[in-house]
Amino acid sequence: MSRILKNYFYNILYNMFVLLVPLITAPYLARVLGAERLGIYSYVSSSTSVIMSVSLFGIYSYGNRQTAYMRDDREEMSQMFWDIMGLRAILGIFGTIVYIVYARISGFEMFFRLFYIYYLANVFDCTWLFVGLEDMKIPALKNMFAKILSTLCIFLLVKSEQDIGRYIFLLSLSTMIANILAYPQLRKYIKVKKIQLKNFKKYLWGSIELFLPSLVATIYLQIDKVMIGWLTNGTSQISYYDQAEKIVVIPLTFITVLSTVMMPRIANEFKRGNQRVIGGLLEKAAAYSMFLALPMMFGLMGIAYKFIPWYLGEAFMATAKAVVILSPMVISNTLIGISGSQYFTATNQMGILLKSNAAGAVLNIAVNSILIPRYGYIGAAIATLFSNYTLVGIQFYYLNRQVGIRNIFTQSVRYFLYSLVMFIVVFLCGYIQIPGPIVTLEQIVIGGMVYCTILFIKKDPLFFEILCLVKKYLNSRILK
Numbered sequence: 001m002s003r004i005l006k007n008y009f010y011n012i013l014y015n016m017f018v019l020l021v022p023l024i025t026a027p028y029l030a031r032v033l034g035a036e037r038l039g040i041y042s043y044v045s046s047s048t049s050v051i052m053s054v055s056l057f058g059i060y061s062y063g064n065r066q067t068a069y070m071r072d073d074r075e076e077m078s079q080m081f082w083d084i085m086g087l088r089a090i091l092g093i094f095g096t097i098v099y100i101v102y103a104r105i106s107g108f109e110m111f112f113r114l115f116y117i118y119y120l121a122n123v124f125d126c127t128w129l130f131v132g133l134e135d136m137k138i139p140a141l142k143n144m145f146a147k148i149l150s151t152l153c154i155f156l157l158v159k160s161e162q163d164i165g166r167y168i169f170l171l172s173l174s175t176m177i178a179n180i181l182a183y184p185q186l187r188k189y190i191k192v193k194k195i196q197l198k199n200f201k202k203y204l205w206g207s208i209e210l211f212l213p214s215l216v217a218t219i220y221l222q223i224d225k226v227m228i229g230w231l232t233n234g235t236s237q238i239s240y241y242d243q244a245e246k247i248v249v250i251p252l253t254f255i256t257v258l259s260t261v262m263m264p265r266i267a268n269e270f271k272r273g274n275q276r277v278i279g280g281l282l283e284k285a286a287a288y289s290m291f292l293a294l295p296m297m298f299g300l301m302g303i304a305y306k307f308i309p310w311y312l313g314e315a316f317m318a319t320a321k322a323v324v325i326l327s328p329m330v331i332s333n334t335l336i337g338i339s340g341s342q343y344f345t346a347t348n349q350m351g352i353l354l355k356s357n358a359a360g361a362v363l364n365i366a367v368n369s370i371l372i373p374r375y376g377y378i379g380a381a382i383a384t385l386f387s388n389y390t391l392v393g394i395q396f397y398y399l400n401r402q403v404g405i406r407n408i409f410t411q412s413v414r415y416f417l418y419s420l421v422m423f424i425v426v427f428l429c430g431y432i433q434i435p436g437p438i439v440t441l442e443q444i445v446i447g448g449m450v451y452c453t454i455l456f457i458k459k460d461p462l463f464f465e466i467l468c469l470v471k472k473y474l475n476s477r478i479l480k
Contacts, residue, residue, distance in 0.1 A: 021147045022246055025154050029167070030243070030312040037164040039235025042242035044111045044168065045118075046225040051102060052122055053219075055095025059088055060128045061345065062207040067132025078190040079199070081129055086195040087203055092123035111168055118172035121179045126186060133189060142181035150174030216357040223365060224380040231372045241377035243312060244322030248329055251296035282343060282403060289334045290412040291462050294419040295451045297330040302426030303443045309435040318377070325381040332388040339395040343403070352398045360391035411462075418454045425450050 029038060063084045070077040099119060103112030150170055158167045228238045301324050308320040344353050364387035371379025426447040433439045455463035 021151050023250065024151060026243065027311055028155065029158070030316055032158060033161055033164055033167065035236035035239040035315060036234060037161050039238035040108060040111060040164060041168055042225050042238045043229045043235060044108055044115050046222040047102065047106065048115055048119055049222045050219060050226065051095060051099050052119055055098060056088060056091050056123065057207045059084060059207040060125070063128040064132045065345065067129050071133055074191065079193045079196065081190050082193045082195050083199040084203055085126065087200050088123055111165060114165055114169045115172050118175050121172070121176035125179045127179070127182050129186070129189065143178040146174050146178035146181060216354065216361040219361045224368060224384055227368045227372055228377055228380050232376055237377040240316065240318045241322055241380050243316060243319045244326055244381065247323050248300060248326045251300065251330055252333055282338060286338050287411055287462055289338060290415055293330050293334040294412065294415045295422055297327050298419040298423035299426060299444065299447050300327040300330070302423045302447065303430065303440055306430040306433065306435045306443065307440045310437055322377055322381045325378065325385060328385055329388055332392050335392045336395065339399045343399060344395070352395065356391045356394040359394055360387040363387040363390055418451055421454065422447050422450045
């Protein structure tokens with residue numbers, strides 16, 4: 001588990017920066033650009049994600065998994081890497097054509113042009129190799145540098161509503177810089193090889209297995225904002241929904257990163273036929289995930305109405321309601337990470353992922369079509385939650401048949417009860433107070449103390465295990 005914990009740390013470190021950038025810039029941008037302009041960015045970004053998913057198939061996830069399979073053979077892995085990068089370049093050309101056509105009919109062509117750098121950066125993204133190798137240290141540190149640079153540029157160059165184009169360009173450019181900076185690290189693992197066109201067919205068909213689940217997952221995740229844009233009159237509602245979604249994603253980073261570092265390990269154990277080891281890894285990952293997810297979900301619900309007014313401004317108060325509705329996504333996405341991202345992807349069961357993601361996407365579109373025209377962004381939030389838990393139900397039905405998940409939910413009941421007590425205390429702490437940073441900080445600190453106190457009194461084994469790991473880490477750093 002030491003290598004997993006090490007990669008988990010570097011992934012957390014990087015993703016903390018990924019989150020800190022919008023977390024730091026969001027209050028500034030909300031006041032400088034406003035809801036309507038930020039809604040334009042959300043629409044362009046979501047549309048690009050869908051186009052990118054369609055054009056690149058599931059080749060990122062496929063490359064990640066193949067690297068985990070081949071990492072013991074440098075020659076074979078090197079050839080696979082260059083072949084996949086060549087295939088990505090060809091697919092990127094076809095995707096560019098789709099991108100240009102969509103941009104022209106969207107009504108936001110200029111902004112799509114500026115964001116094309118982001119699309120191009122993802123076409124030539126090589127970080128899938130490092131994920132498969134379970135080595136995230138240098139790519140994470142280099143990406144952090146790019147994020148810091150983009151944050152400084154936003155504060156220096158984005159000054160008014162008219163700078164929305166500049167903001168979009170800066171975000172896309174920072175992604176390109178981060179991906180370019182990862183390339184020098186490649187020579188540590190791979191050799192230069194001539195691209196073999198004959199291998200394209202094999203890798204293309206392999207990626208198609210992952211393509212449909214990946215595509216429907218992207219549609220499922222991004223279609224809400226696109227449909228809000230189609231079915232409502234303004235872009236401000238996209239912004240309310242998008243800001244709420246970003247806030248809910250913050251606690252998810254600590255949990256979903258575990259899926260990123262666990263999947264290659266599970267894939268490697270699957271190749272070796274170690275089914276018992278896989279079961280143990282899943283159970284351990286689930287215990288850690290739910291230990292964190294439940295208090296984070298209730299914590300978001302408890303602070304939402306005192307947090308949004310001072311953080312984004314009174315103009316974004318509508319976002320608070322969406323945050324409360326979307327908060328249970330912390331649990332559903334955690335469970336999806338355990339079943340889909342860790343187990344079914346690693347064990348190459350794409351049929352189950354396709355079935356569950358397709359059901360979620362279809363249901364999401366159907367419910368969005370009914371609720372968005374009447375309730376706007378609130379309808380989209382309800383549709384997302386409803387479809388999310390449908391997807392969870394399908395995946396865990398199959399997971400239970402193969403691995404058994406009773407222990408996962410049995411252990412989670414006590415964390416649910418502890419977190420519920422914490423929520424009541426947090427909500428009451430802020431109920432009669434005027435919104436402000438100090439109030440939010442008080443709520444977070446008191447909530448954390450209540451949760452940890454209950455865990456200590458109940459002598460929770462996982463809590464004390466985490467304390468021991470932290471103690472060992474700190475001692476090792478002090479001795480160095």
